[in-house]
Amino acid sequence: MVAAKFQHALLAYPALILSLSLVQAQHRGDFTATDISKGEITCRPGTSCDASPLTVGDASLSSVIKRQSNKIVITPDTLEILGPGSTGDISATSRVLPGVSGAVPRPIGEAARDHLNVKEFGAKLDGVSDDTQAFSKARTAAARNATIDVPAGGFLINSAPNGGPNSPVLWRMNGNTYGTGNSPVTNIGTDTVETFLDGAKYFGKVGNSLNQPAVVRIDSQWNYWGTTSQDDQGTVAGLEVNGTIPAVRAPNFIWLNRSVLYSSAHGTGQHVALTGSTFRPANALADGNGPRSPIWGAYAEGSDLTNRPSNEAGIVHGMEINLGSGNTDTAKNRVALLISAGLVPGATFSQVGTGISIGGASEVEFGTFFRPRGKFYEAALSFLDVEPQDKGSGPPPIIQMRQNQTIAFDETNALTLREVTGLMQWRNGQQEIYRLDGRANTDQLGTATARAGLKGPSVTSVNAGTGVLIGAFVRTAEPTTADIPAGQCADWNNTAANTMKRVCNVAGALRSITYN
Structure with missing residues (x-):
């Protein structure tokens, strides 16, 4: 009886296991014991299995396995058998994916280089041992744009891995953390890092070039053209992130998208955490289809779908x-909001029709279009620049x-200034206090009674050449000739009698016209 034993290291390759299985199937019943998983075939004496040469179908294994007396001889340059603890080069041995249609044999070494693994180069990944050399060896073996796998474990290197391509490679981490801690590994030299840890996916890269x-x-x-039908309109996204917060108590901040930038850089560069750019190409009108669709550099929307008053539904902000x-x-x-415009390449002049436009659908009403809040120390609105x-x-x-549009000077909109058909009119509620004409004269009379207690200007001078005293006089009694000189007139508001009238001194006698 002759026993042929093939060690475990070799049996890890499907092609050899398949060959042994075929031998076993062809010589079924000729074995006293078989264990393909251990690589053992024991032939029964005097059977075809015990004869030489061994065959699988029309293929002869005589060039690989030969018997010499009671020994099995393996041809060294054709097949190398590795036992536990032994080493050897099997990179040129081909293997094929079993059961996969169209698969072709590939050398084991070539297939292994498709995805390098740092453990193949001696990495411990225990978070304590220095794996710098193993990472450097793996990078040296990597091709341009290669991916290097890092199995789960710790991460400790004392310097960036060197060797290999000048361009970045991808280190594909599997939950690795710095040392024995819980922080994900997000940078290795100037290479790109991809890692997965505790349910989160991380990408990282350290750059040092423009x-x-x-x-x-x-x-x-x-490339879809679409139609003008409302039913044919929809939304297409290049990247979509969906989140849901159910009806639970959520006192903390929840951000579906978050961009965070820390910058200590100096110089003329501009550093932005979130940016959006939209371009209409220079040849956009070449097809002759007229003006293009509207484009936006950024768009933010907040919608309250409850159809309830805001004091019941809660606060909604379109953007903060x-x-x-x-x-x-x-x-x-320091500028909280900067809106600027510039020139596109090749342009020497440009106009922007509107800097800021606030509006909405025709069915929407705004309580206040523009309302600054808080303290200021120079001006709430400045046009100095x-x-x-x-x-x-x-x-x-x-x-x-x-x-007929007004400027109000209090929250109740009672004290207002407005222009009416060439006149500047000052009003208290719906009552006119006084007015100025296009020449800044006051000979256009007021037409309403002023609010009781309203203090008018204490003016006693005369506007020469008009015969009209400047200003409206507010008193609690009727005027006398001492108040209005002969040949002059004045607007007189008697708050005690609640009257407003024009009073004139005609040859020493006061005559008046009362206004409603």
């Missing part, structure tokens, strides 16, 4: 911008208003 590519990039293209700082800002370098451009009809106004 215009380097993003750590994660998503490219999309949509919060600037944190400390100490003074005499240089005016604007430069009006005269386009031929004179410099444009700083503020434009329609006729």
Whole structure:
């Protein structure tokens, strides 16, 4: 009886196990004992198994396995058998994926280099041993843009891995943490790192060059033309993140998307945590289909779908911008919201029709369009830095208003100033106090009784040439000739009698017209 034993290290390769299985199947009943998993075939004396040569179908194994007396001889340059603890080069041995249609044989060494593993280079990954050399050896063996696997465990290297390609490689971590701690590994030299830890996916990269590519990039293209039908309109996203917060008590901050940037850099660079850019290509109009669809650099939306008053449903903000700082800002370098415009490449001039536009659907009403809140120490609204451009009809106004629109000076909108058909009118509620004409004269009379107790200007001078005293007089008694000189008139508000009238001194006698 002759026993052929093939050690475990060799049997790890499917091609050899398959060969032994075929031998066993062809010579079924000729074995006294078989254990393919251990690599043992024991032939029964005098059977075909015990004869030479061994065959599998039409294939002869005589070139691989030969009997010499009671020994089995393995041809060294054809097949190498490795026992436990032994080493050897099997990189040139081919293997094929079993049961996969179209699979072709590939050398084991070539297949292994597709995804390098740091443990193949001696990495301990116990968080205590220094694995710098193992990581460097793995990187040296890597091709350009290669992926190197790092099995689960600790992570400890004392310097960045060297060797290999000049461009970054990808280290694919499997829950590795720094040392024996719980922090995920997110950077290895200037390479890219991908890791998964405690249910979260991390990507990391340390860059030291200009215009380097993003750590994660998503490219999309949509070629659907669509129609003008409302039913044919929809939303397409290049990246979509969905989150749900059920009806639970949630006192903490919850951010579905969060970009955090820490910058201590100096120089003229600009560093942004969140950016969005939209471009209309230079050749966008080449197809002759007219103006293009609207484009936005950024869009934010908040919707309350309860259809209930806000005091019942809660607060909704379309967008919030919060600037944190400390100490003074005499240089005016802190700006909570900066809106600017610039030139595209090749342009020498540009106009932007509207800097800020606030509005909504025709069915929507705003309580207040623009309402600053908080303290200020210079001006709530300043136009000191604007430069009006005269386009031929004179410099444009700083503020434009329609006729009959008012400026209010209190929260109740009682004290107001408005322009009415060429007159500047001061009002208290719906009552006119006084007015100025286009020449700043007061000869246009008021037409309503002033509110009781309202103090008018204490003016006694005469507007020469008009015969009208400047201002409206508010008193608790009727006027006398001592109040209005001969040949002069004045607007007189008697708050005790609740009257408003024009009073004139005609040859020493007072005559008046009362206004409703």
